[in-house]
Amino acid sequence: MPIETAALVVADVPADADLLAVPYSSELNPALAVDLHVPVADLLAHYEAKGEAGEIVEVPVAREGGVGRVLFYGVGDGSPRALRRAAAAVSRRARGREGIAVVVPDGDVTVFAEAALLACYFFKIGTPGKKPVAAITFVGADEQGVRRGRIVARAVALARDLANTPASVKTPAWLADRAVEQAVEQGGGQGVTARVWDEEQLKAGGFGGLVAVGMGSANPPRLIQLSYTPAEPATRHVVLVGKGITFDSGGLSLKPTANMKTQKTDMAGGAAVIAVLGALAELGAPVRVTGLIASAENMPSGTAQRPSDVITQYGGRTVEVLNTDAEGRLVLADALAYADAELDPDVVVDIATLTGAITVALGRDVGAVYSTDDDLAKQLVDAGQSSDDKLWRMPLIEDYAAGLRSSIADLSNVEIGSTYGGGSITAALFLREFAGKRSWAHLDIAGVGRSTVDEGVLAKGATGFGVRVLLEWLTKP
Numbered sequence: 001m002p003i004e005t006a007a008l009v010v011a012d013v014p015a016d017a018d019l020l021a022v023p024y025s026s027e028l029n030p031a032l033a034v035d036l037h038v039p040v041a042d043l044l045a046h047y048e049a050k051g052e053a054g055e056i057v058e059v060p061v062a063r064e065g066g067v068g069r070v071l072f073y074g075v076g077d078g079s080p081r082a083l084r085r086a087a088a089a090v091s092r093r094a095r096g097r098e099g100i101a102v103v104v105p106d107g108d109v110t111v112f113a114e115a116a117l118l119a120c121y122f123f124k125i126g127t128p129g130k131k132p133v134a135a136i137t138f139v140g141a142d143e144q145g146v147r148r149g150r151i152v153a154r155a156v157a158l159a160r161d162l163a164n165t166p167a168s169v170k171t172p173a174w175l176a177d178r179a180v181e182q183a184v185e186q187g188g189g190q191g192v193t194a195r196v197w198d199e200e201q202l203k204a205g206g207f208g209g210l211v212a213v214g215m216g217s218a219n220p221p222r223l224i225q226l227s228y229t230p231a232e233p234a235t236r237h238v239v240l241v242g243k244g245i246t247f248d249s250g251g252l253s254l255k256p257t258a259n260m261k262t263q264k265t266d267m268a269g270g271a272a273v274i275a276v277l278g279a280l281a282e283l284g285a286p287v288r289v290t291g292l293i294a295s296a297e298n299m300p301s302g303t304a305q306r307p308s309d310v311i312t313q314y315g316g317r318t319v320e321v322l323n324t325d326a327e328g329r330l331v332l333a334d335a336l337a338y339a340d341a342e343l344d345p346d347v348v349v350d351i352a353t354l355t356g357a358i359t360v361a362l363g364r365d366v367g368a369v370y371s372t373d374d375d376l377a378k379q380l381v382d383a384g385q386s387s388d389d390k391l392w393r394m395p396l397i398e399d400y401a402a403g404l405r406s407s408i409a410d411l412s413n414v415e416i417g418s419t420y421g422g423g424s425i426t427a428a429l430f431l432r433e434f435a436g437k438r439s440w441a442h443l444d445i446a447g448v449g450r451s452t453v454d455e456g457v458l459a460k461g462a463t464g465f466g467v468r469v470l471l472e473w474l475t476k477p
Contacts, residue, residue, distance in 0.1 A: 218301075
């Protein structure tokens with residue numbers, strides 16, 4: 001659910017703090033920062049504390065009218081990576097408590113606050129178990145830094161919420177309603193506008209990919225456009241395109257049952273775009289941004305598209321559909337072609353849980369970036385390093401494009417035969433065909449969009465990957 005933990009900033013340690021967290025490392029004596037009235041050095045030596053990031057030593061201390069507790073938490077080398085690990089460990093240790101006062105270490109307070117709040121995220125329908133700490137008081141912190149951390153964390157939490165919502169609720173129409181509601185609400189009405197195409201408008205407008213993917217479902221498709229305009233005139237226009245498949249059964253190319261269990265999160269890319277658009281105004285982003293979320297439900301039925309069908313994408317290009325489970329690229333192609341033809345962007349970035357192949361290539365900790373622009377690719381990789389949404393640049397191998405040639409249409413949606421392999425690469429090459437000559441990048445987040453663990457800043461389920469890297473890229477100089 002949305003992060004319920006409150007984050008406050010105060011100048012001094014609350015005298016009645018029942019739970020107090022104090023940083024330490026092999027080179028930092030906590031007693032120098034806070035007078036704890038306990039033999040700090042002796043205690044840390046007794047517990048053989050090393051000061052590693054995420055290490056916690058909990059000790060009782062005398063308080064007026066009772067006993068309080070101090071959490072000495074290790075901060076390692078004080079790097080952003082170490083601070084994230086330390087902050088998450090503190091928040092997790094404080095679960096079930098009404099509040100904790102945290103003496104903030106030197107370093108990047110934004111990443112510390114962001115990680116502390118993300119570790120408080122939970123999603124459960126019904127009665128929750130041990131709830132996150134109700135309030136975190138950051139002691140001695142820069143208020144603006146904490147504010148940015150809070151905005152980013154809540155945007156990530158929104159993306160997680162949208163992706164974690166069961167598909168029985170989350171139809172394309174529902175997602176469109178939430179996108180309009182959340183983007184305007186989060187943006188405070190400052191330059192955020194919305195437009196939604198329903199199924200009849202999509203048919204009339206020539207969005208053949210969205211129509212074809214959605215035609216097997218009782219819940220028709222939607223195209224969602226969210227637009228942010230900064231207060232000051234912008235010199236750059238960025239279009240973000242998100243895959244919004246609210247459930248992916250594979251269509252008539254049906255997935256195995258086990259593979260369907262996570263498919264409510266197949267709109268994680270679209271969720272990231274919605275969350276980013278909602279946070280831009282609060283962060284004062286200087287760039288104009290348009291978000292396009294191509295949303296459909298991919299289901300098998302008597303009206304579903306068939307393998308071997310030929311569809312016409314937005315703009316007129318024809319595609320032979322050889323695998324209905326390669327549907328994400330069909331809806332993205334419509335949105336990319338529309339952006340190129342109608343929106344005149346300087347840069348286009350799409351984000352999608354697109355291929356299982358990228359999970360084989362990069363695992364579950366690093367997302368892929370493909371790009372036609374070296375500078376853009378570097379900007380996104382650098383933003384990923386800073387934000388902890390790590391990206392690795394993958395190649396667009398020209399020879400592999402031959403595998404997408406169809407004998408009866410302009411393109412096929414998957415490789416014909418198995419000459420080349422590289423499923424994530426060929427998917428990116430397919431998308432490139434619809435981005436025009438624009439500066440373009442594709443983020444394949446199939447491996448990193450979901451987590452199987454509940455630790456650190458992650459909770460089981462959707463990760464909200466993409467929100468932090470895109471906000472870092474769009475808002476930092």
